[in-house]
Amino acid sequence: MGKVVAERRSEGVFIMQLKDVRPETFTKEIHCDRCGRVALLGDAEFEEMVSIESRAGYGSVFGDGNDVNVDLCQHCLKLVLGQWLRVSEPGDRQVQLDKMLSRFDPERHGGEFPGAADSGPQAETAPERHWNCRVIETALPDGETWYAVHEVHYENGRPIMYTELPTTVDWSSEDGAEAGLRRLKKFQEALRKPALKLSDFEN
Numbered sequence: 001m002g003k004v005v006a007e008r009r010s011e012g013v014f015i016m017q018l019k020d021v022r023p024e025t026f027t028k029e030i031h032c033d034r035c036g037r038v039a040l041l042g043d044a045e046f047e048e049m050v051s052i053e054s055r056a057g058y059g060s061v062f063g064d065g066n067d068v069n070v071d072l073c074q075h076c077l078k079l080v081l082g083q084w085l086r087v088s089e090p091g092d093r094q095v096q097l098d099k100m101l102s103r104f105d106p107e108r109h110g111g112e113f114p115g116a117a118d119s120g121p122q123a124e125t126a127p128e129r130h131w132n133c134r135v136i137e138t139a140l141p142d143g144e145t146w147y148a149v150h151e152v153h154y155e156n157g158r159p160i161m162y163t164e165l166p167t168t169v170d171w172s173s174e175d176g177a178e179a180g181l182r183r184l185k186k187f188q189e190a191l192r193k194p195a196l197k198l199s200d201f202e203n
């Protein structure tokens with residue numbers, strides 16, 4: 001039987017709370033999918049198990065929407081993926097984070113985290129090009145300000161060109177069933193970022 005608690009929250013108002021306990025699930029053992037090793041909760045090996053849980057997306061080799069899961073013990077993880085694992089000391093995390101944050105420029109990235117294109121040396125050797133949708137702000141002769149979503153092309157993270165006509169929500173049959181939704185998502189992302197002015201393309 002639960003315990004009834006009545007609490008006076010304000011003048012004349014009582015809140016009734018009925019306390020009880022309920023069982024909660026927890027993982028008590030994990031089996032390594034590769035070698036079959038069993039690690040029990042409380043073992044040092046249990047803490048070192050690595051589980052990958054991933055939902056395959058559009059274009060995945062595992063099939064769109066499928067779940068991809070694996071539990072591996074630390075020994076199999078090292079054996080199978082060892083040469084590609086990035087193992088660093090705890091102090092390195094802060095250094096890496098500070099490095100990433102130092103490249104962040106709200107004007108330029110508009111809420112995005114800097115990518116490879118924003119790192120100095122790489123940017124100089126091979127210009128990285130990509131595009132996205134952005135709102136462009138134009139001053140009309142009558143003093144009105146006009147906003148429209150255009151495709152904007154970037155080189156090394158800087159906007160360099162935009163489509164003359166505003167872009168539309170359109171796609172071809174080859175783009176797949178979800179292409180329209182993806183296109184709308186691009187528009188949504190564009191609306192969350194600050195509007196670009198024509199002067200942003202002048203450098």
Ligand SMILES: [Zn+2]
Pocket residue numbers: 032033034035036037072073074075076077
């Ligand atoms: Zn194993």
